[in-house]
Amino acid sequence: MGGTVALVDCNNFYASCERLFQPRLQGKPVVVLSNNDGCVIARSNEAKALGIVMGDAWHLRRAEFERWGVQVRSSNYTLYGDLSARVMRVLGDFTPDLEVYSIDEAFLGLDGFADPENHARALRESVGRRTGIPVCVGISTTKTLAKVANRTAKKDPYSGGVCYLPDEASQTAALGKMELGDVWGIGRRLAPRLAALGITCPLKLRDADPTRIRERFNVVLQRTVMELQGTPCLDLEQDSPDSKTICCSRSFGRAVEGFDELAEALTAYTSYAAQKMRAQGLATAAVVVMLTTNRHKPEDAQYYATRHVRLTIGTSDTARLIRAALWGLRGIYKQGFRYKKCGILLLDLHPAQDVQGSLFLRPDRPERSALMQAMDALNARYGRDRVRYACSGQDRPWKLRAEYLSQRYTTRWGELLHV
DNA sequence: TCTGGGGTCCTAGGACCC
DNA sequence: TCTGGGGTCCTAGGACCC
Numbered sequence: 026m027g028g029t030v031a032l033v034d035c036n037n038f039y040a041s042c043e044r045l046f047q048p049r050l051q052g053k054p055v056v057v058l059s060n061n062d063g064c065v066i067a068r069s070n071e072a073k074a075l076g077i078v079m080g081d082a083w084h085l086r087r088a089e090f091e092r093w094g095v096q097v098r099s100s101n102y103t104l105y106g107d108l109s110a111r112v113m114r115v116l117g118d119f120t121p122d123l124e125v126y127s128i129d130e131a132f133l134g135l136d137g138f139a140d141p142e143n144h145a146r147a148l149r150e151s152v153g154r155r156t157g158i159p160v161c162v163g164i165s166t167t168k169t170l171a172k173v174a175n176r177t178a179k180k181d182p183y184s185g186g187v188c189y190l191p192d193e194a195s196q197t198a199a200l201g202k203m204e205l206g207d208v209w210g211i212g213r214r215l216a217p218r219l220a221a222l223g224i225t226c227p228l229k230l231r232d233a234d235p236t237r238i239r240e241r242f243n244v245v246l247q248r249t250v251m252e253l254q255g256t257p258c259l260d261l262e263q264d265s266p267d268s269k270t271i272c273c274s275r276s277f278g279r280a281v282e283g284f285d286e287l288a289e290a291l292t293a294y295t296s297y298a299a300q301k302m303r304a305q306g307l308a309t310a311a312v313v314v315m316l317t318t319n320r321h322k323p324e325d326a327q328y329y330a331t332r333h334v335r336l337t338i339g340t341s342d343t344a345r346l347i348r349a350a351l352w353g354l355r356g357i358y359k360q361g362f363r364y365k366k367c368g369i370l371l372l373d374l375h376p377a378q379d380v381q382g383s384l385f386l387r388p389d390r391p392e393r394s395a396l397m398q399a400m401d402a403l404n405a406r407y408g409r410d411r412v413r414y415a416c417s418g419q420d421r422p423w424k425l426r427a428e429y430l431s432q433r434y435t436t437r438w439g440e441l442l443h444v
Numbered sequence: 445t446c447t448g449g450g451g452t453c454c455t456a457g458g459a460c461c462c
Numbered sequence: 463t464c465t466g467g468g469g470t471c472c473t474a475g476g477a478c479c480c
Contacts, residue, residue, distance in 0.1 A: 059466035
């Protein structure tokens with residue numbers, strides 16, 4: 026009740042970044058392309074006005090772009106990440122409650138500010154002056170409504186880049202100008218399903234019964250409805266939680282058939298993913314390898330596969346992860362397909378300093394009994410809390426024995442080695 | 445301690461977001 | 463020749479374990 030939350034969103038972020046370093050792009054249509062210069066992933070307002078859409082294939086529209094004088098840039102994520110950090114630092118000067126939501130967006134808690142709208146205008150001016158990146162600010166009582174306000178700020182030429190929706194009347198006016206698919210959380214699939222129930226616009230969604238929405242859809246959509254009604258369901262998450270997964274995947278510039286070439290690519294991706302993981306101080310004990318053919322080529326035989334590889338000991342060591350990844354690749358690789366993309370997903374991430382290793386007890390592993398003996402010894406030395414399996418094993422009847430044999434437990438691997 | 449039901453893991457896919 | 467990459471959450475069936 027009565028909360029005030031703002032959403033700051035950088036305008037056409039990647040295109041704005043490119044402009045910052047090439048001022049001559051000012052006022053011209055700019056697009057930024059994906060990996061391999063495949064398709065459009067960012068557009069300046071001028072490019073949007075030309076009808077260029079997200080995902081437009083560069084190779085199909087190249088001639089048109091040249092005719093229109095569209096400035097085309099390959100993406101440079103290092104640059105964007107750096108500029109993003111600068112923007113976020115400025116935002117941090119304007120509130121203690123900051124949630125960095127994505128590379129170009131942040132939610133700000135503005136509880137206790139007497140005049141949120143003026144505060145937002147000052148913020149917007151400051152970001153522009155100190156970073157050169159233009160932003161828009163939407164303010165309302167929930168995150169979902171702040172998204173609505175932000176969209177209104179972007180669309181309304183008289184907003185000055187800031188839109189404040191403090192009450193139901195202003196929220197109703199803003200929602201009335203939007204399509205269902207513009208609402209945060211309503212995607213391509215959900216919109217038609219809602220329309221089939223007569224919920225054809227954002228206002229009808231807001232006025233729907235949350236309980237019925239939950240029955241017919243799920244709790245996620247129920248929260249969206251309640252947030253539209255002004256009941257906060259999504260908290261500001263200030264301490265960005267550790268990543269749960271880290272992924273690195275790339276499309277190849279051309280089809281790849283041989284195992285060795287795939288292995289080479291996967292090795293590079295794994296090395297990169299491991300680097301990212303270490304930078305966050307995390308370690309993993311399970312990876313997933315992914316391999317797929319080109320789905321845009323129906324004339325090619327299609328194949329898609331993933332393979333989960335579990336490590337006995339958790340690690341952040343690149344060489345060990347590469348071994349695991351290649352093991353997984355060997356398991357799913359089939360000759361005779363034209364592969365377009367492969368990747369690696371690091372799962373089950375946990376802080377590396379807490380677990381120099383993770384211990385996985387599996388009935389089919391020969392080292393099991395040795396590890397269990399070691400854990401018993403640890404248990405005796407440190408007491409029950411230190412080794413979870415021993416707690417359940419000793420305290421509970423035979424039924425739980427199944428659990429500790431198949432469940433995964435973590436402990437301090439370094440200590441274990443010394444038992 | 446027990447023979448089948450519950451728990452977990454894996455794979456696959458769907459939906460959303462940026 | 464040529465159509466991105468990185469996330470989160472949820473669901474479901476089959477295999478497997480005791």
